[in-house]
Amino acid sequence: MTTDIQRLNQRLASAQPSATYRIIDRVAERRAQGAKIISLCAGEPDFDTPGHVREAAIEAIVNGHTRYTQVAGVRSLREAVAAKFRRENGLDVTWQDTLVCNGGKQVIYNALAATLNEEDQVIIPAPYWVSYPEMVQLCGGEARIVTCEANTGFKLTAAALAEAITPRTRWLILNSPSNPTGAVYSREELQALAEVLLANPHVLILADDIYEHLIFDDQTFFTLAQVEPGLAARTLTMNGVSKAYAMTGWRIGFATGPRWLLEAMEKLQGQQTSGASSISQQAALAALEGPKDFIHESRAVFQSRRDLMVELLNSTPGLECVSPAGAFYAFASCSGLIGRTSPGGRVLHTDEDVAHALLDEADVAVVHGSAFGLGPYIRIAYALDDASLHKACEAIKTFCSHLR
Structure with a gap:
């Protein structure tokens, strides 16, 4: 008992x-x-993890980068994150439009915890990463699962999205490339989803782009705020160094989005974990600014x-x-x-x-x-x-x- x-x-x-x-x-x-x-x-x-990244971490220890950092991340890394979003994703952002977290998972959790109230719904296309529905539930929201079968390439269609949206919808979570299916949304598919979202201005969008650089057959990666800039004011674009640079254990995720949301996420993080590891931040800086071989x-x-x-x-x-x-x-x-x-x-x-x-x-x-x-x-x-x-x-x- x-x-x-x-x-x-x-x-x-x-x-x-x-x-x-x-x-x-x-x-x-x-x-x-x-x-x-x-x-x-x-x-x-x-x-x-690439050698130059590991060396940067060792150098950070030797040079005394071992103390607390600002909750939102050191400015040099935030500038590198903003440059990455401008260079690779065509997003017009500055370092002040970024936030560094203890892994990509914390980015997502912070966003949901900062915005969800009872009865708020989050649209999650299935198959989904296992943590999405549980995070929504832990943050007091309701996961609204939209099943996407093999005949749609395991991807959410505009028609299915339109049908799923209700007055209680707070977020749409979109993961491309997808865990677990590896599905990738094309520019045309994202534009079709964007048209539905433009007609529903109460819906926030979380673009989980953590597998961005693992895309095959010479395809071009697109993210939603890039395809439809009209959605940028309510889109949180999340990424990190874990998958692209084999840095899963370094625990560095980052995001860009509307400042009101980033400020709320920073406030939450300040009372939760504070800033990410100072050494890992220096390693992530080396990854983002170093060679891409x-x-x-x-x-x-x-x-x-x-x-x-x-x-x-x-x-x-x-x-x-x-x-x-x-x-x-x-x-x-x-x-x-x-x-x-x-x-x-x-x-x-x-x-x-x-x-x-x-x-x-x-x-x-x-x-x-x-x-x-x-x-x-x-x-x-x-x-x-x-x-x-x-x-x-x-x-x-x-x-x-x-x-x-």
């Missing part, structure tokens, strides 16, 4: 832990038991891995996978496996059953698509070397070939 002293905040009590981290915890348990697990579930590049090289590697994964998955009985346009995830339909029985005797009623059976019986860790709002799918992160990817796919294929 739970005692009164153990009573939790009601919003937290009803929130769900991250499905991704639950799988990661299971991987750790299996490895502790001696199993050799190939993990395809973590959403981070497998490359080392790493981005081009890693993108080419990820595109090659994508091609490999799509080919191997589509040759596996019961799996189907469209080729993702960006990020480093394959979102494969496993509908052909549902209802069958694994070699170990597990009946695969759901995609979650598939994910757990693959971990327990094939020693391969993936995340079930229903955790991202759409099943039956599995999300496979191909942020591993080719040899490991080949080995994992062979194990998946053997598992699927022996289903009853």
Whole structure:
């Protein structure tokens, strides 16, 4: 029986832990038991942070950049962030229009916590990153999920957006390239969404562009405020260094948007965590101002891995996978496996059953698509070397070939 002293905040009590981290915890348990697990579930590049960035961090320590910074970030980094948004995204902003946070996740949470009140709704296209609905719920809002099936490329259409908007709609969250599907919105698709948003001036937009530089086949990346400047006054454009520069552990995210919103987010952050790590900020500055060779090289590697994964998955009985346009995830339909029985005797009623059976019986860790709002799918992160990817796919294929 739970005692009164153990009573939790009601919003937290009803929130769900991250499905991704639950799988990661299971991987750790299996490895502790001696199993050799190939993990395809973590959403981070497998490359080392570029050398000049690491050197900048060491230099920052040696030079004494080890004290508190301004809550919104040091001015030099904010100037570099503004320059990045001008150079790469065509946004007319200055350093005063930016905010630096402890990772991209904090950018999103700060924005929602600063603006949501009871009964406010947030439109979230599904499949979605697992944290979006939980953040909305923790901040007192209501997630309004709009399912985007494979026939739309897993992307939100203008018609679906128009139907989802209500007088209670506060935000639309748009992630491109997408986690978990790798879907990328074209200029034309964004313009169609923009027309709907222009007709609904009460809706704020959060553009999560964290995978911006992981876009394949020589496509051009566009963000919503770039395509429709008329929306800039109510769009928060979020990015960071974690994916593009293999800096997930450095915890630096940043954003640009209307100053009233940034000021509210800064106030919240000042009472929550204060500024980001001073050393990480210096490293992020080196990343944004330094050479960009790493981005081009890693993108080419990820595109090659994508091609490999799509080919191997589509040759596996019961799996189907469209080729993702960006990020480093394959979102494969496993509908052909549902209802069958694994070699170990597990009946695969759901995609979650598939994910757990693959971990327990094939020693391969993936995340079930229903955790991202759409099943039956599995999300496979191909942020591993080719040899490991080949080995994992062979194990998946053997598992699927022996289903009853």
